[in-house]
Amino acid sequence: MAENISDNTPQGTSQHTAGAFDIRNLIGGLIGVYGIILTLLGLFNASDEELARGDGLNINLWAGLGMLVVGIGFITWARLRPVVVPSDPEQES
Amino acid sequence: MLAAADGPFRLNADFFDYSIIALYFIVVLGIGIIARRQVSSSIDFFLSGRSLPAWVTGLAFISANLGAVEIMGMSANGAQFGMATVHYFWIGAVPAMLFLGVVMMPFYYGSGVRSVPEFMRKRFGTGAHLVNALSFAIAQLLIAGINLYLLATIVNRLLGWPLWVSLVVAAAIVLSYTALGGLSAAIYNEVLQFFVIVAALLPLTIIALHKVGGWQGIQDRIQPGQEQLSSWPGTDLTGIDNPVLSVIGLVFGLGFVLSFGYWTTNFVEVQRAMASSSVSAARRAPIIGAFPKMFIPFIVIIPGIIAAIVVPELANLKSGSGDTGGATYNDAILLLMRDLLPNGMLGVAIAGLLASFMAGMAANISAFNTVFSYDLWQQYVVKDREDSYYLATGRIATVAATVIAIGTAAIASNYDNLMDYLQTLFGFFNAPLFATFILGMFWKRMSATAGWTGLVAGTLAAVVVAVAGQDVLGSLSQGWVNLSGQGASFAAAGAAFVVDIVVSVVVTQFTRPREESELRGLVYSLTPKESLVDAGEGVLSWYQSPTRLAAIGLVLVIALNLIFR
The missing domain is CATH 1.20.1730.10 (Sodium/glucose cotransporter)
Known part of the structure; x- marks a missing residue:
């Protein structure tokens, strides 16, 4: 990846980064959304019967918070170190 | 089910x-x-x-x-x-993944082949291919x-x-x-x-x-x-009831023959590493994959x-x-x-x-x-x-x-027990392949005829052992030998490996070796050392060096084996 970054030209940064198609954004996005859903379920939808099954551990809440952290981590990584797509005439059009 | x-x-x-x-x-x-x-040519696809x-290729490799x-x-x-069961990971996968990255990947990636069978064709011609x-x-x-x-x-x-x-x-x-x-x-x-x-x-x-x-x-x-x-x-x-034989079965059958056969010649895995951007990235792919693999158990x-x-x-x-x-x-x-x-x-x-x-x-x-x-x-x-x-x-x-x-x-x-069924398949196809590849990569004299006869003989040996054992192939197995389950798979793979080596060595003595000029990049002694590594590999930091990463991986997996012995 180091070679790619050095290819980066000052005028075309936004055009040449992989952006939303960077796999890290897709991973971060999906895991992050899972995190939001699970956290909310853990906070507002945890029935006593469900909690009893796991001997009181609210797994939705804790797994949700963990996924939220991982998701944000991936998106931050992709922001800080963007993948640069080599300029290719076919892809520019 | x-x-x-x-x-x-x-x-x-x-x-x-x-x-x-x-x-x-x-x-x-x-x-x-x-x-x-992004797909515009067959290489893309x-x-x-x-x-x-x-x-990316490292995670795809284990995924x-x-x-x-x-x-x-x-x-x-x-x-x-x-x-x-951890043996399937710490004995049966990690060492072979590290070996693939350190020893074999430079030949696969450096020779520019598009598949593992294509490497076979370049080294041994169309019979083995x-x-x-x-x-x-x-x-x-x-x-x-x-x-x-x-x-x-x-x-x-x-x-x-x-x-x-x-x-x-x-x-x-x-x-x-x-x-x-x-x-x-x-x-x-x-x-x-x-x-x-x-x-x-x-x-x-x-x-x-x-x-x-x-x-x-x-x-x-x-x-x-x-x-x-x-x-x-x-x-x-x-x-296997005898503890000593059981350990030998695990180390040689699972750890060496089955696992090296699977991880180093199976194109499903190697294909992921071949999609890397450079030789050193291709070598790192299986080594990076080995780290999460250690903790999946x-x-x-x-x-x-x-x-x-x-x-x-x-x-x-x-x-x-x-x-x-x-x-x-x-x-x-x-x-x-x-x-x-x-x-x-x-x-x-x-x-x-x-x-x-x-x-x-x-x-x-x-x-x-x-x-x-x-x-x-x-x-x-x-x-x-x-x-x-x-x-x-x-x-x-x-x-x-x-x-x-x-x-x-x-x-x-x-089939009831899916593991047995798959292990059996790997034994039939991969164990003799590994024997042929490793001989072919390091022994320039090995001939084209030895390539395909070794493979066929090795595969047949695995079939014979599987048929002789108990319930390896379901109703096909005759039960002549008292071997069942995983132990029988290890034995079949071991037989395939040994028979392949013996047949290859014997046949090579009676057939003509290939021209050395045709084997450049395919056999260790005939390949210039600089084509096996990147030009810039000397300047890579420690976490990008395949051999150092592999050494860390090896120490870790030995430690895990000791902790959970």
Whole structure:
């Protein structure tokens, strides 16, 4: 990846980064959304019967918070170190 | 397993679970469509344009293997045999992955071949190539069928759809993204799948450990006794009563022949590394993959062990008394999910299992279409056409493979113990391959005839041992020798390896070696050392150096073996 970054030209940064198609954004996005859903379920939808099954551990809440952290981590990584797509005439059009 | 669609096996998924699963499929298909835009030549389709960074190919490398067999089979082994199952990871995978990265990958990547069978053709000519390409293609179709069958089983249990409808729908989803985006779509999805699988299994492991009372709780309650928590000598796992022979079987049969055969010559795996952007990235791919591979047992085997304690049906199955409700060890993870997970986490867990099964099948299909298009169609059927012709061939092969996999799924459903069945296949195809490759890479005199005769003789030796043993091949096995289960697979693979070496060496003495000029880049002593590494490798930092990473990996895996002995 180091070679790619050095290819980066000052005028075309936004055009040449992989952006939303960077796999890290897709991973971060999906895991992050899972995190939001699970956290909310853990906070507002945890029935006593469900909690009893796991001997009181609210797994939705804790797994949700963990996924939220991982998701944000991936998106931050992709922001800080963007993948640069080599300029290719076919892809520019 | 076919009858398991009703009653206690039904997972009670609700709206939130279905939303989570649907979200996953939207992203999977989205990746296929995005990757489609980047495919402009056959190299793009089959090898991702050789442009992917090492962490992506490294994770795809193990994710391609993190299929149904790994999750269901290894948790089943964990439930049945306990900690001895870690041998499949720490003995049976990690050393071979490190060896592939350090020793063999420079030849694969540096010679510019597009597939493992193509390396075979350059080194040994068309005889060995045809044997290798055909056996590989057939094996992929069989294994894709097994993965598809397990995928359909999950859909069947979850939605209650008839098994054949589940089969067709599951196949259609895998087909849509592999046919659209080729290897890039498969690899990107594998990386995503890896994280979804971890997101599914890690919380399951945590809640299971909480439920059973931590490691102490496992020690107190494990059945039939404490020997289930030590990995050596693993006599239950191998089915060999003598502890010394059992250790020899594990180290030589599983650790050397089966595992090196599988990880170093299986194009499903090697293809992921070949898609890397440089020699050093290609070498790093299996080595980076080895690190997560070391820790997967903790989220696969531990839940299996706990399932056999806390799930009543499995506890009854193991103790041999009480009502099992028709449960088998293969159901360990599903039953644990049913008993412990609340809605929400249940959806993530189901998505993770579906992801895992699709990863396995997509990997088989994308490796199959490459070998079929380049090594069979282009080499033997229709030569010298333009690149777009072979790209189209690849897409048609993908469709055909998926249709055939639906058929082989029916074959897979007839076998109880999926691990045995697969180990047997690997023994037949991979063990002799490894012998031929390693001889061919380091012994320049080895002749072309020795290449294919060694392979055929080795494969036949494995078949003979399997037929002589007990129940390795179901009703085909005659039981002449008292060997069953995993131990018989180890023996078959070992026989294949030894016979291959002996036949190759003997045949080479009577046949003419190939011209040395034809073997440049393929044999160690005839390859300039600088073509095996990157020009800039000297300036890589320590975490980018394949050999240093591999050394760290080796120390770690030895430490793990000592801790959990």
